[in-house]
Amino acid sequence: MNRPPLGPLHVLTDARGGPQALAAVAAAVAAGAPVVQVRAKDCTDRVLYEFAGQVVDICRPAGATCLVNDRVDIALAVGAAGTHLGADDLPVAAARRVAGPGHLIGGTARDPELARRLVAEGADYLGVGPAYPTTTKTGLPDALGPARIGAVAAAVAVPVIAIGGITAERVPELLAAGAAGVAVVGAVSGSADPAAATRQLLRALAAHVR
Ligand SMILES: Cc1ncc(COP(=O)(O)OP(=O)(O)O)c(N)n1
Numbered sequence: 001m002n003r004p005p006l007g008p009l010h011v012l013t014d015a016r017g018g019p020q021a022l023a024a025v026a027a028a029v030a031a032g033a034p035v036v037q038v039r040a041k042d043c044t045d046r047v048l049y050e051f052a053g054q055v056v057d058i059c060r061p062a063g064a065t066c067l068v069n070d071r072v073d074i075a076l077a078v079g080a081a082g083t084h085l086g087a088d089d090l091p092v093a094a095a096r097r098v099a100g101p102g103h104l105i106g107g108t109a110r111d112p113e114l115a116r117r118l119v120a121e122g123a124d125y126l127g128v129g130p131a132y133p134t135t136t137k138t139g140l141p142d143a144l145g146p147a148r149i150g151a152v153a154a155a156v157a158v159p160v161i162a163i164g165g166i167t168a169e170r171v172p173e174l175l176a177a178g179a180a181g182v183a184v185v186g187a188v189s190g191s192a193d194p195a196a197a198t199r200q201l202l203r204a205l206a207a208h209v210r
């Protein structure tokens with residue numbers, strides 16, 4: 001099957017895309033971010049395709065894994081390693097049929113039951129959140145907190161990546177609860193110094209490897 005590696009830090013792009021988002025990705029990858037997720041909203045397919053291709057071009061020479069949020073077709077078109085799918089996106093099982101066994105597929109889950117179902121459908125990892133309150137995405141349920149993220153992690157054998165309001169200071173309690181890693185938007189893509197922010201998160205993750 002040989003799917004690409006899934007590191008413990010997923011840096012998600014600024015949803016507006018564009019040169020500033022790309023500069024943050026380049027800085028994060030240069031600082032060692034192992035995974036970048038292209039997460040661009042409210043743009044045309046063409047704009048998303050071109051943005052995702054640019055992110056793949058940044059990730060490839062550094063050996064970073066590039067995932068695309070929402071869109072398995074765009075992920076395949078640009079040669080990304082995988083796709084992250086939420087409740088409004090193509091179902092995991094359908095994406096697996098389209099993309100084949102070598103494509104990494106992640107799914108969003110907030111409870112053990114859905115987590116088990118997504119894994120049975122073929123998810124390689126789960127994104128679980130919001131871990132803490134966040135202003136990056138609207139319409140989310142209340143924050144789950146480390147304990148409910150741990151309950152999801154305990155229910156499945158795939159890595160659980162916590163997301164939502166995550167800072168380096170919050171990494172230890174998430175890993176202690178059972179998360180395998182974290183995904184961030186604001187902490188890196190919204191930082192004045194994305195490279196320093198990435199290094200800080202990587203240090204926190206390395207210090208608390210289970
Ligand atoms: C690692 C990770 N986990 C969860 C999400 C959220 O995905 P989704 O539910 O599809 O919501 P949007 O990101 O599309 O707003 C994620 N992107 N990454």
Ligand SMILES: Cc1ncsc1CCOP(=O)(O)O
Nearest residue numbers: 129134136164165184185186
């Ligand atoms: C897309 C998404 N899904 C759950 S929380 C979230 C936003 C995470 O952004 P931030 O890291 O800035 O809180």
Ligand SMILES: [Mg+2]
Nearest residue numbers: 070085086089
């Ligand atoms: Mg989505």
